[in-house]
Amino acid sequence: MAENLIIEGGSKEDKYRTLLPQAHALIDGETDVIAALANLSSALAMTFGWLWTGFYLVKGEQLVLGPFQGPIACTRIPHGRGVCGSAWAQNRTLLVEDVDAFPGHIACSSSARSEVVVPVRDASGKVVAVLDIDSDQLASFDQIDADYLERIVAPLGALFPA
Numbered sequence: 001m002a003e004n005l006i007i008e009g010g011s012k013e014d015k016y017r018t019l020l021p022q023a024h025a026l027i028d029g030e031t032d033v034i035a036a037l038a039n040l041s042s043a044l045a046m047t048f049g050w051l052w053t054g055f056y057l058v059k060g061e062q063l064v065l066g067p068f069q070g071p072i073a074c075t076r077i078p079h080g081r082g083v084c085g086s087a088w089a090q091n092r093t094l095l096v097e098d099v100d101a102f103p104g105h106i107a108c109s110s111s112a113r114s115e116v117v118v119p120v121r122d123a124s125g126k127v128v129a130v131l132d133i134d135s136d137q138l139a140s141f142d143q144i145d146a147d148y149l150e151r152i153v154a155p156l157g158a159l160f161p162a
Helices: 012-027 033-048 082-090 143-159
Strands: 052-059 062-069 076-078 094-096 114-121 127-135
Touching: 012 033, 012 143, 033 052, 033 062, 033 127, 033 143, 062 082, 062 127, 076 082, 082 094, 082 114, 082 127, 094 143, 114 143, 127 143
Parallel strands: none
Antiparallel strands: 052 062, 052 127, 062 076, 094 114, 114 127
């Protein structure tokens, strides 16, 4: 397990390139899902300084707040509601340039302006959690974020029972 992050490069993609192997090292060999989610939340928050970075876990027909970095958050989100619930229902990453323009957006923080939500899937492809990241700036996220974040969370699925 890595104890320090070493992030090099000035561009967003450079940061992701150096973060990716370190993020995977953080969870390599870890058997506790909460520990893995906590360290990944911290690594992403330390690298990018977003407003909110964390996970929601699927529990029945709702998402329940898991490990995160940032201000106090919504604790439960129904299936199909808001950006997180929609990403879960659609089983796909959602990039939202302006959360106020997203139909049914759940405003957990009035400071959030844009958002990316990435499903975490178990071995069968079922969504077991979502990575939720909020920015206090409009249009903070793009396909580079989506691609790298999907790669970062991919190994997490093995920690959830299928």
